Amino acid sequence: MIQAGHKTVRKTVGLFAVLLMVLEWTRPGLSSPLRPICDLRVLDHFIKEAWDAEAAMRACKDACSIATNFTVPLTRVDFDVWEAMNIEEKAQEVQSGLHVLNEAIGSLQASNQTDVLQSHVDASISNIASIRQVLRSVSIPEYVPPASGGEDEETQKVSSISELFQVHSNFLRGKVRHLLASAPVCKQGVS
Template identity: 90%
Template sequence: MFHGSGLFALLLMVLEWTRPGLSSPLRPICDLRVLDHFIKEAWDAEAAMRACKDACSIATNFTAPLTRVDFDVWEAMNIEEQAQEVQSGLHVLNETISSLQASNQTDVLQSHIDASISNIASIRQVLRSLSIPEYVPPASGGEDKEMQNVSSISELFQVHINFLRGKVRLLLANAPVCHQGVS
């Protein structure tokens, strides 16, 4: 978790970017240090789950997005396809992590679950600021080939870390709005 002044500084940045009450569009959030904050919190959650072991275990499989990136395939995709893949993965992570809220967990796990859900919502806000299209579920309702099953909460949070470090970072780093006017 962020400590005192770091949390306050992040809050000020987010408030400045979102400017509540103003009708103007969000300013693009192109600074990858914002994503680094969310990655650090995901690391903290994963480390807490590893340390928690039996008290934080649930005997079930979780659905999670694939984190592997084939760079040739990724580069061949247009920004909308990349955005859809990232948004789909964030949606699955949010749904899976949210499903943990119903289980009777330790206070430590519950705080990491709540923080992760909040962080995913914040990442979606960052994506909106970059004019990245929101997630649109597939009309067919078929199983997404970009998913995997994981068997522990620790592994789920490891996927969360890798997804943020991989596909989310690639999308944010190459967002067209962040490169306008840059030659």
């Protein structure tokens, strides 16, 4: 019991430290532009949180089940296609995927779920908002919904909460990581 408490405190302190870094670099009202956050260790923190949520949902099978399908972004990356895309196209794909994930995970907030699930849902939504701040700091354009309002071809359906969190984790490790690593300001050696 004491060991679990220390783990929670350590996790909270780590999250608090990352949050302070992000807030310091993205403080509203400053006359100077945002300082680019190119250090992939910041993203690695969010990836670890997503992986922890994924592992918790796999262990929580019956208690964390819900009878619905979730629309999620595709996570596979065809590197030849990815490298041929310009930064705006990559940004639109990633920001669109983050939007879809936020919607899917956010839909769980209204359901009566376990405290464990609710904790991971809240943390994931907060983390997606922080990742958007990190991307904004490296001049990645924000999400612009398509004018057609139709279903995005870059999505798929999953039927369980554990699959939803698995996609979340994979999306951060794949497309989000590749986008941040290829941001022009980060390639210039700014960190």
